Each structure stands twice: as structure tokens, then as C-alpha cells.
Amino acid sequence: MSHILNFGIPKGSLENATVDLFKKAGWQISISSRSYFPGVDDAEMNCKLIRPQEMGRYVERATIDAGIAGRDWVRENEADVVEVCEMVYSKVSRRPARWVLVVNGDSAVKGPEDLRGATISTELVGFTKRYFAERNIPVNVEFSWGATEAKVVDGLCDAIVEVTETGSTIKANGLRIVCELMESVPVLLANRASWADPWKREKIEQIATLLKSSLAAEGMVGLKMNAPADKVELITRMLPSLKTPTVSHLYNSDWLSIESILSEKEVRQIVPELIKLGAQGIIEYPLNKII
Ligand SMILES: Nc1ncnc2c1ncn2[C@@H]1O[C@H](COP(=O)(O)OP(=O)(O)OP(=O)(O)O)[C@@H](O)[C@H]1O
Ligand SMILES: O=P(O)(O)OC[C@H]1O[C@H](OP(=O)(O)OP(=O)(O)O)[C@H](O)[C@@H]1O
Ligand SMILES: [Mg+2]
Structure with missing residues (x-):
């Protein structure tokens, strides 16, 4: 049996930012002028452009299974829907x-x-x-x-x-x-019956996880370096990370490899300190998602 999730994309101020966020999350949504039915490269999804003022109403009535709209309009309409998660972005910034x-x-x-x-x-x-x-x-x-x-x-x-x-x-x-x-802030809404359907719920949760992890990765980078064993304690102490930095052994060597996730803005302050502490082969890499 083929499964389809009907999904509402907010038309208006949040439209471009939402399509860009889906792209980072792994979905290509293409909106052609005058059409209200964007294409999406996922056979399990159908997209519709809907004004955020009406998103709550159509999600509540199960015209669509889920959609994104500003929480302001969901509150205005007092829509009886499941709020799956919030995501902090706006028309041009990442602020509410x-x-x-x-x-x-x-x-x-x-x-x-x-x-x-x-x-x-x-x-x-x-x-x-x-x-x-x-x-x-x-x-x-x-x-x-x-x-x-x-x-x-x-x-x-x-x-x-x-x-x-x-x-x-x-x-x-x-x-x-x-x-x-x-x-x-924009919220991901789900129809109550769709949320109770195991396949639809899993699909909505997949979308929520990937959208949120794409937002979380913005402005964050990975930093990796090698260091002699006696310097690792000092280096790891100064590195911010999600939990604690990862430390692994280099093959046939008493040097160690240290890896951490940090804000891109912190890198310029930290790198000179790392070099002073003896780190070598430092690489910075971009992150698509933090899950
Ligand atoms: N800079 C912004 N201006 C307006 N709305 C914004 C902005 N950033 C985020 N939003 C959110 O977008 C939603 C408004 O969407 P809507 O499509 O109604 O905007 P609009 O400004 O009326 O559209 P339009 O582009 O047709 O003027 C609200 O949930 C609001 O909180
Ligand atoms: O604080 P700012 O960044 O300036 O954004 C706020 C403006 O953006 C929106 O207008 P919109 O462009 O949607 O025009 P509208 O009045 O036609 O809705 C909103 O209604 C404000 O007028
Ligand atoms: Mg407006």
C-alpha cells in the first residue's frame, strides 16, 4: 500500500525561508509561479501552498495532514491541532x-x-x-x-x-x-487523526527531526586536529562541544586525534590557542545537520 502525507507550505512571508530549510533538510521543493501545488522530490509527500492564517483550519479539518505556520496565526484561530515542534526562523533572520x-x-x-x-x-x-x-x-x-x-x-x-x-x-x-x-515562531502542526496513524506520525517526526537538525547546524562547524598525548588534556579542556570532544588514537603513533563541534564564530579565537598548545593538522569542516 502506498502512503502519502499531505503537507502545507506557508505561502507569504515564511515561504522562501521554509523552502530553503527543507532543502537543507534534504527535500527539494519547487514552486512554479501561479501554481499552488509545489513539486517535491519525495514520493511519500504531496505539498500545497496555504496561507498561514488558514493553515490551522485545514490541518484541523484533515484537508492536509501537517503543515508549517506561525504560532501567532494558530493561536489567533484557536485551532485544535497537535503542535509537533517549533522552529526559530523568520522571513530574513533566525529570530522570532x-x-x-x-x-x-x-x-x-x-x-x-x-x-x-x-x-x-x-x-x-x-x-x-x-x-x-x-x-x-x-x-x-x-x-x-x-x-x-x-x-x-x-x-x-x-x-x-x-x-x-x-x-x-x-x-x-x-x-x-x-x-x-x-x-x-513557525510551528509544525499535525492533524490529530494523522498523528495517531503510525505511518503518518513517523513521517511527520522524520520531517521534524531533519528540519530541526538543519536549523541546529547553522553557524556550527566541526574542528579536528592531532596532538601529542601529553597535550590532549589541556586541549580538550578548552574546546567547547556538544558533549565532550572525541579523542581517538592515530595508527602506529603516540599522537591522538581530537574532534569537536563548535560555533563558527568561536573558531578564530580558539585556533591560535590550539596551535600554542601543540595542536597540528587542524581542519575545520561545515555541518549540514546536528541530530
Ligand atoms: N518579517 C516578517 N513579516 C511578516 N510576517 C513574518 C515575518 N517573519 C515571520 N513572519 C511570520 O509569517 C507569518 C505571516 O505570514 P503571511 O503570509 O500572513 O505574511 P504576510 O506578510 O501577510 O504575507 P505577504 O507576503 O503576502 O504580505 C506570520 O506567522 C508571521 O509571524
Ligand atoms: O520589521 P520588518 O523587518 O520591517 O518587517 C515587518 C514588516 O513586514 C511585514 O510586511 P509585509 O512585507 O509582509 O507587507 P504587508 O504589509 O503587505 O503584509 C509586516 O507586516 C511588517 O510591515
Ligand atoms: Mg504582511
């Missing part, structure tokens, strides 16, 4: 996206309580209403179709609740962040 309360740069507003009776424009209406209601601050929350920052600049509203990553849009419009309401 932040939903923030924003006003004009010259506004006197210092906190959410200063917005009693105000009109707030946002794409995230349900979450924003709940946020203010929980604090007993009466506000009028209006749905925005996008380009939300322009509305507070124009005086069409008193404040906005908007997603930000680099902060450049807020800065470019002369706006000011009052406070952060929520951080959001």
Missing part, C-alpha cells in the same frame, strides 16, 4: 517575529492603559481584542488588510498591533513600539 503595539513617534502613549477608547488597527483582531479585554481596557479593534503602519501615520487609527522582524518598517515610518504583545 514579534507582535508589537505601535504608535506615532510623537504620541504621548506610554502603555496599553493609555489607549482607553482608542481605535487600534491590526490583522490579528481576535488576539488583540483578547489582550485588551484581559486588561479591562476598552478599545475599538479594527481589521486591517495590510500596510497597517500607514494607517497610524495617517491618523486613521490611534495605534496598531503589527508584526515586526528587523524593525525597519517601524523605523521608516517614524513609529514607536509601546510594548511587545507576543513572540511568534
